Amino acid sequence: MNILVTGAAGFISSQLSYKLYKEGHNVSLLDNFSYGYEDNLIFDDKTFTDEIYRKDIRDSEFLDNLFKEKKFDIVYHFAGITPLPDCQNNPALAVDVNVRGTVILLELVRKYGVKKFIFASTSAVYENNNDFPSVENKVEKPSLIYPSTKYTAEQFCKAFYDAYNIPITIFRFANVYGPHIDCLRTQPPVMGYIIRELFNNRSPVLHSTGNQERDFIYVSDLIDLAILVLKNDRYDIVNVSTGKTITINKITEIIKEKMKKTNIDTKYADVSHYWVNYPELYEEPYPINNKLMEHEVLKYTCLSNEHAFKNYGWKPKVSIEEGIQKTVDFSVKVLSNTLK
Numbered sequence: 001m002n003i004l005v006t007g008a009a010g011f012i013s014s015q016l017s018y019k020l021y022k023e024g025h026n027v028s029l030l031d032n033f034s035y036g037y038e039d040n041l042i043f044d045d046k047t048f049t050d051e052i053y054r055k056d057i058r059d060s061e062f063l064d065n066l067f068k069e070k071k072f073d074i075v076y077h078f079a080g081i082t083p084l085p086d087c088q089n090n091p092a093l094a095v096d097v098n099v100r101g102t103v104i105l106l107e108l109v110r111k112y113g114v115k116k117f118i119f120a121s122t123s124a125v126y127e128n129n130n131d132f133p134s135v136e137n138k139v140e141k142p143s144l145i146y147p148s149t150k151y152t153a154e155q156f157c158k159a160f161y162d163a164y165n166i167p168i169t170i171f172r173f174a175n176v177y178g179p180h181i182d183c184l185r186t187q188p189p190v191m192g193y194i195i196r197e198l199f200n201n202r203s204p205v206l207h208s209t210g211n212q213e214r215d216f217i218y219v220s221d222l223i224d225l226a227i228l229v230l231k232n233d234r235y236d237i238v239n240v241s242t243g244k245t246i247t248i249n250k251i252t253e254i255i256k257e258k259m260k261k262t263n264i265d266t267k268y269a270d271v272s273h274y275w276v277n278y279p280e281l282y283e284e285p286y287p288i289n290n291k292l293m294e295h296e297v298l299k300y301t302c303l304s305n306e307h308a309f310k311n312y313g314w315k316p317k318v319s320i321e322e323g324i325q326k327t328v329d330f331s332v333k334v335l336s337n338t339l340k
């Protein structure tokens with residue numbers, strides 16, 4: 001099949017693209033490299049594709065020509081601005097990329113008769129939910145900018161399904177981890193951050209007590225499901241999760257063991273310092289609401305994966321111990337090369 005993957009130089013899409021390529025599909029990769037890396041496209045010591053379009057999903061003229069030429073069967077739309085504080089810091093850009101960029105793609109999917117559109121949304125849309133595990137048909141509207149953009153983009157997916165019957169799957173990913181996780185960006189995902197700090201022999205700083213519980217899904221499990229949903233030609237929203245939780249303290253402990261850094265202690269900071277690398281967010285006259293930060297840091301995340309099991313026979317396979325080992329092994333290699 002002819003498949004377009006957006007955000008292909010990113011953590012998840014690069015591995016999805018490689019898997020699709022190995023399965024014999026004709027995969028077109030697109031990324032503007034605002035967060036992606038060339039190195040994410042290296043598998044088995046070589047770059048698996050010569051053809052990556054260094055383009056923005058908002059470049060509608062370029063995309064129109066690409067869709068016309070390639071006649072895509074499937075579009076995986078995983079590009080987006082994902083770090084929460086980046087979205088909070090530049091809401092107009094976050095909306096432009098995460099919402100308008102998605103609508104540009106949906107319109108091309110309609111125009112060129114693409115058979116299926118698969119969109120990467122997030123468990124962050126459940127930030128204000130109080131019932132657990134979170135289920136797909138119950139979302140309390142989110143407050144932060146990032147989940148608000150994803151939730152709005154979801155609404156546009158639904159609008160395109162309602163109007164045109166385009167088969168669409170919306171994924172709500174729990175916290176994803178695995179090889180290629182970004183350890184280098186200003187505010188990396190929590191595992192990337194802990195690994196980077198320990199690699200540099202620094203104490204990881206956790207906010208609050210570190211006892212907040214989260215649901216973590218290993219990247220290859222997610223990719224298995226991303227391929228399984230191709231058989232569905234309806235509109236569907238699917239949680240991608242383990243349905244189990246683990247505390248950030250426990251994660252830190254496992255990472256320390258795997259990295260043989262149990263001698264390094266963990267430090268704890270007040271919730272109000274969570275986005276300290278983004279001082280603009282704390283500026284007067286409207287500094288960010290401390291209660292909102294507290295809620296974000298302390299929130300409990302647990303997503304039901306029953307829908308994925310019932311409809312696609314999918315269950316996650318990779319244990320947290322095994323997944324963290326692979327994440328550490330890969331990340332340490334990346335960090336060693338970066339420091340060379």
Ligand SMILES: NC(=O)c1ccc[n+]([C@@H]2O[C@H](COP(=O)([O-])OP(=O)(O)OC[C@H]3O[C@@H](n4cnc5c(N)ncnc54)[C@H](O)[C@@H]3O)[C@@H](O)[C@H]2O)c1
Pocket residue numbers: 006007008009010011012013030031032033034035036037055056057058077078079080081082097101120121122123172173174175176177182189
């Ligand atoms: N990693 C997680 O824990 C997680 C959880 C829930 C949802 N998601 C969603 O899954 C998707 C993939 O996440 P990821 O962790 O691989 O993120 P990532 O940041 O590693 O990858 C996103 C890619 O999109 C690219 N991109 C950003 N803006 C673009 C634009 N305007 N045009 C073209 N490319 C652009 C970036 O350069 C990057 O390579 C995202 O949409 C994210 O919101 C991720």
